[in-house]
Amino acid sequence: MADGGASTFILLVTALLVSGSVSAILINQWGDMSSALEENRKGKEADSKTSVSFAGDAMEVEYDDSVTPNVMTFYLQNTGQYVLDKETLVVIVDGASVTASISSQIVPASGDWSEVNLLKVMVDSNSWAYLDDDGVSLSVVVSSDVTSGYRGTDSMNIEVRLDV
Amino acid sequence: MDYEVNCEMGASVGIGGLIIGMTMMVVFSMVVASIDAKVDTSLQSIDSANEALPMFTIDDATLWEGAVVDVQINGGGSGYTNGNLVSSTGNGGFTGTFTVDGSGAIISVAITSHGNYSSAPTIVVQAQTPLTTATFTTTLGNFIHANITNTGSYITPLREMWIFSDGANPTNIGSIYTSGNANPHWYSGETLHIQWAESASLAVSRIAISVKGVSMASTLA
Numbered sequence: 001m002a003d004g005g006a007s008t009f010i011l012l013v014t015a016l017l018v019s020g021s022v023s024a025i026l027i028n029q030w031g032d033m034s035s036a037l038e039e040n041r042k043g044k045e046a047d048s049k050t051s052v053s054f055a056g057d058a059m060e061v062e063y064d065d066s067v068t069p070n071v072m073t074f075y076l077q078n079t080g081q082y083v084l085d086k087e088t089l090v091v092i093v094d095g096a097s098v099t100a101s102i103s104s105q106i107v108p109a110s111g112d113w114s115e116v117n118l119l120k121v122m123v124d125s126n127s128w129a130y131l132d133d134d135g136v137s138l139s140v141v142v143s144s145d146v147t148s149g150y151r152g153t154d155s156m157n158i159e160v161r162l163d164v
Numbered sequence: 165m166d167y168e169v170n171c172e173m174g175a176s177v178g179i180g181g182l183i184i185g186m187t188m189m190v191v192f193s194m195v196v197a198s199i200d201a202k203v204d205t206s207l208q209s210i211d212s213a214n215e216a217l218p219m220f221t222i223d224d225a226t227l228w229e230g231a232v233v234d235v236q237i238n239g240g241g242s243g244y245t246n247g248n249l250v251s252s253t254g255n256g257g258f259t260g261t262f263t264v265d266g267s268g269a270i271i272s273v274a275i276t277s278h279g280n281y282s283s284a285p286t287i288v289v290q291a292q293t294p295l296t297t298a299t300f301t302t303t304l305g306n307f308i309h310a311n312i313t314n315t316g317s318y319i320t321p322l323r324e325m326w327i328f329s330d331g332a333n334p335t336n337i338g339s340i341y342t343s344g345n346a347n348p349h350w351y352s353g354e355t356l357h358i359q360w361a362e363s364a365s366l367a368v369s370r371i372a373i374s375v376k377g378v379s380m381a382s383t384l385a
Binding site for chain 2: 008011012015016019022023026027030033034037038041051053054055056057058059060061062073074075077079107108115116118120163
């Protein structure tokens with residue numbers, strides 16, 4: 001009886017140790033998974049609250065061919081909930097990036113790029129030779145300011161007609 | 165002896181069952197929490213996808229190229245009381261108001277109707293006999309009248325609405341529409357009469373209005 005009781009006890013303790021170890025591993029794994037899900041959720045939330053749209057008249061986008069290089073001017077509106085970071089702006093015209101030659105200013109000329117302000121964007125390129133009423137494809141990518149540790153991103157595409 | 169073995173086996177089975185049960189509960193709670201997190205994310209995506217977009221129409225848009233956009237006081241005169249200004253030349257429809265200081269000199273002018281003229285009108289004080297007559301200089305410019313109607317369900321803060329002329333000169337509608345409300349909104353079915361002293365010196369042909377990513381344009385009559 002004594003031998004049988006001891007072996008049963010050893011089995012029980014072993015089972016408890018194995019079970020505890022497995023539980024600890026499971027809980028640890030769950031913690032990692034939960035963190036990953038939370039990161040993913042906050043990233044998606046930041047993306048869903050970041051939005052940019054073209055503002056103004058797509059039929060009359062200002063194009064100045066009297067200067068070299070030619071300059072295209074258009075306006076963007078923050079249509080999301082997060083403040084946008086104009087320094088992260090990426091502009092693509094007819095498939096070619098002109099990000100290196102962007103200048104921009106907030107309208108009215110103060111404050112952050114929030115939902116009550118526009119961003120006036122001026123881009124130029126030596127390779128452009130557009131004419132009046134030419135249509136171009138305009139793509140923009142922008143990120144929000146870092147909010148609660150996360151930065152959302154949004155993009156927009158639009159076909160516009162130039163007004164020289 | 166048999167009784168003791170049965171007791172030990174019963175205890176082992178019970179403890180084993182307890183361990184398995186607790187492990188299953190832990191796994192179950194993990195699954196529930198995982199589903200909960202996924203549902204949260206999905207609901208947020210659905211919420212953002214279902215947000216109503218603004219819908220509106222530009223009912224009419226008219227350009228008055230000879231509107232009085234500014235009245236400057238050359239000499240304030242004396243002997244006036246607060247009153248009204250009118251045009252003594254042409255029938256363009258200008259009206260305004262003014263205020264005076266302690267000596268009855270006109271110190272400020274507010275335009276209440278910009279009118280439309282082919283040449284700068286002469287502005288005079290209505291129905292007063294001053295000691296010294298005030299004189300004014302007027303500036304003519306572009307003035308746009310437009311009626312816009314909110315045809316959707318989205319209630320828009322006016323400060324998030326922008327008007328453009330020929331794709332340029334963006335102006336916040338909240339800054340030009342006077343409603344007496346500190347943070348006015350544009351409600352479903354409501355028509356706003358926009359009056360905009362557009363700053364361009366040349367005639368413009370189109371206006372565009374952008375609201376929360378939705379832009380509409382119209383040719384000016």
